[in-house]
Amino acid sequence: MKDVQGSRDHRGITLQKAGVKDIYLPLEIRVPDGSYQPVLARVSLSADLSHECRGTHMSRFVEELYGWSRRKLSSIEVKEILEAVRKSLGARRAEIELDFRYFIAKSTPVSEAMSLLDYECQFSGVLMEEEFLFRLGVKIPLHILCPCSREISHFGAHNQRAVLKVRVHYPESAFIWIEELVSGLEPLGSAAIFPLLKRADEKYVTEQAYENPKFVEDVVRDAVLLLRSDSRIDWFEVECESAESIHNHSAFAYHSESR
Amino acid sequence: MKDVQGSRDHRGITLQKAGVKDIYLPLEIRVPDGSYQPVLARVSLSADLSHECRGTHMSRFVEELYGWSRRKLSSIEVKEILEAVRKSLGARRAEIELDFRYFIAKSTPVSEAMSLLDYECQFSGVLMEEEFLFRLGVKIPLHILCPCSREISHFGAHNQRAVLKVRVHYPESAFIWIEELVSGLEPLGSAAIFPLLKRADEKYVTEQAYENPKFVEDVVRDAVLLLRSDSRIDWFEVECESAESIHNHSAFAYHSESR
Amino acid sequence: MKDVQGSRDHRGITLQKAGVKDIYLPLEIRVPDGSYQPVLARVSLSADLSHECRGTHMSRFVEELYGWSRRKLSSIEVKEILEAVRKSLGARRAEIELDFRYFIAKSTPVSEAMSLLDYECQFSGVLMEEEFLFRLGVKIPLHILCPCSREISHFGAHNQRAVLKVRVHYPESAFIWIEELVSGLEPLGSAAIFPLLKRADEKYVTEQAYENPKFVEDVVRDAVLLLRSDSRIDWFEVECESAESIHNHSAFAYHSESR
Amino acid sequence: MKDVQGSRDHRGITLQKAGVKDIYLPLEIRVPDGSYQPVLARVSLSADLSHECRGTHMSRFVEELYGWSRRKLSSIEVKEILEAVRKSLGARRAEIELDFRYFIAKSTPVSEAMSLLDYECQFSGVLMEEEFLFRLGVKIPLHILCPCSREISHFGAHNQRAVLKVRVHYPESAFIWIEELVSGLEPLGSAAIFPLLKRADEKYVTEQAYENPKFVEDVVRDAVLLLRSDSRIDWFEVECESAESIHNHSAFAYHSESR
16 A cells, blocks of 8 residues: 655655644553552654655554553653654654643641542653653642732632642653652642641631732742752743632733753 | 435434534624624524434524624524524424623722623523523622631631522513623622722722622522522523632532422 | 531522532543453532531532542442432432543454544432432544535545434443443444554545445434333433534534433 | 732742733724724733732733723734833733634635634734734634545545644734735645535535645645745744544644744
8 A cells, every 4th residue: 555644745844743632541650659640641742754754654653652551651751652753753853742630649737638639740751863851740729818908908818729830841860759849839829729628627728828828929939949949950930820719810920940 | 416415314213403513603792771792602503303304404504693693683583593494494493502701891899990891691592393492591700708717717718719600591571681690690609700900999809708708509599599589580590610719629509490 | 616507597498409520530440351440530429408508518528539539430339429428418319420531442443453542431320319310421433424525526525523422321220331332332433433543444444434424413313223222221312413524613413312 | 008019029030921811802803804803802911020029910911901892903002002011010021812713704615605714813912122022823724635545545535624723923014914824824725614515515625625635744834835935924833733533633743933
């Protein structure tokens, strides 16, 4: 059968990316205690395409990905996938994004009831010839209470759910756990979010938030100071977006830096 | 050209609905002051299909809808669309849903600054032979403050954005404006939502909410009492969903009744 | 601490539903071979609320759900959750919806390459006093080719991805696997969908679809005949929605029946 | 009342962005014939925040935006909004994104039936001191037919709806209409998309697509050649994403260049 994709192209354009998007895949993610957590990942995978070829071989991306079904994955294996794709497609550059919800067990502050909170996470990797760039992304839900509303009101203060979205790059010689980002950044809101709160816990987080008011700008600046202080991180971006409870829109602050 | 859709079907099944979904259409909605507001509507339109025909004529739905582009619409015109569809397709039953964002001007409680708040609305209509059933739906964003959190805490109380979703049926002899549902139901939260709040307004709504704590259950029960008291309404359903600020999930309450 | 939720309400309204929505939970779903598949479920859980109480105890829903984290689930356990909720909240009626993606291994028609296709599934259950109503929902992606376009054109025919959404009720004495619904309904499109297709497979499904043109109305009618013939099923609804490739909207057909 | 936002900050971080997101606003967009089209815009608006201030004044963004309600907008007015924001907030940099659906009338190829197709568009602007950067984005739905499937199959070829997403930058001295991008790029698919097609039109586009097979890589390369040839454009990015009808995922190609 004729290989139409492999036929010679004459437009002279090496495409930066050609590949697949929105593939769902069951994977397992490494957990600090040595075990693995099964996750549902949504994946996009692509490679550059030489000006010589009319089309990429899309089925090879899919084939490579399904070889990883239900297998264990960390940044090391992300690089392996990209190396295999580069080789299989004869590409210079390959790129992947894996988005998944990851659960972390949390104990409530007073009653110590256990439950699981889910965090939207992303592994993204680019392999450019031999250079591998890996980024870890985590979205951390927070509770924030408005400093202005508290200051100007006789009682009460509007508060709301916010999300702190962070992406970091660290070199291949380093490693950062999702749990490290969460445990460092989650305390930067007015209070943490819990799936389950008994009455004594609810009193605790309500009062904690009232005593600890934060603008989205405060959360981002505190996050910047924390991320700067981690010598493993050589690039980060951080955004805090708040579903304002007195408005029908969001407030946000954003900052990005590289070392 | 052969009419494949019109060919005889032998499976003996009269389908309840066949039609189109997710068509975008610019329309104009009647405003109480006599003017019209341009809106962007997402539309689904269908009819039943006799067991005698293999397929419906999908292009006739689209043709009928585009004839209404940029035209003025209220429940009366919704019935006209369905009558035209029934006739054009030889159907017993036709059904439509139009979803759109509708803006209402709001003045803030203290500084009286004007702005526009958008409400997700729905016109839905069913024409079954000569009987026309019209339903009006509105989603009203609210600010609610937790009575439990307030009661048990020394200071503060968690609060959040909620949405009160209401759908009502009224007979052809009656008429209800979107503005009537909004002005009746919006006060049932702890405070109303505004796109724009100056500092004096923010103090006002913060304190108002603190003095007026509401569970989602409270909002729905108060809405039930209000909707029961409107003699034009002969069916309603109402749900209040709250994006809990101390959790990563929603709380909700729901109730439906017919007279 | 005062139980504000438990305080006496005087509005005289027994609410039909009060509960939680959009909780993410890791679960395991029973597979026909006796094993279990880990899934990510999005859950809503509610109960009715007596006119005597001001609010439901939202934390009890969450507590009950987290007790099921990473545990094995089928319709039997869905009933157990609802029984526990009814008891814990003193409710007459409890209701749950669990939505999750479920993977089934598929072999391509010619090259017999294996891959995994994901299906959006739903377990929904209502327990009304002692009566338990369970519904299984599955969304099956299909490839459909337009009979009209094929008939009127000299060559080619437009085709597209469609989704066949089915929900069935069967009594407690019966049991239906997700795999059974998929294997029965998936052949009703012009061709099945595969994550991975080698060139010989692509030729096969292209030609199969061309020889087997289907309107959404055809798919739904064929599904009705199949579902009627399954004596275990005493209610079903079925919809086929097609992302028309020559339009920017969808076409759909819908039918529902009970025995 | 105390200005908490304006209080002195000591963390020494000038934030790159602080502002508002997901505000809905009714606007009017300039049309080539000199008239204006009412649209529903979703807006985000932000400015940088000096290291000296604790928070930005969020209400000023909202106030500025609502001043533009129902007013006429093109790239010139986008700059005016940003200038007003920079001044009002004492910022160096201001940034806006406006997303809206825009309708263009289309006549079908044979029967010349008129209907309206909606395109998702974006105006994005950055004002950095005196330098203004404006980008126009348009998403164009297309019908594409797979060259490989056609080549290897005895009859038929799988085809599907795709979307060509383009963003271009042009200098302040130039101007490009949405209609120009659409009329240039829409012919690059296998066939154009129409909301309404009569039977003679359906035959036409079916056969046109079969004679004009295109990979997503073909569409992007043809778009690159076209965009390069427009001397007004000094930066562009273009992506074609195809909802593969034989798979449950998308294929895509992407390229970006500056002059």
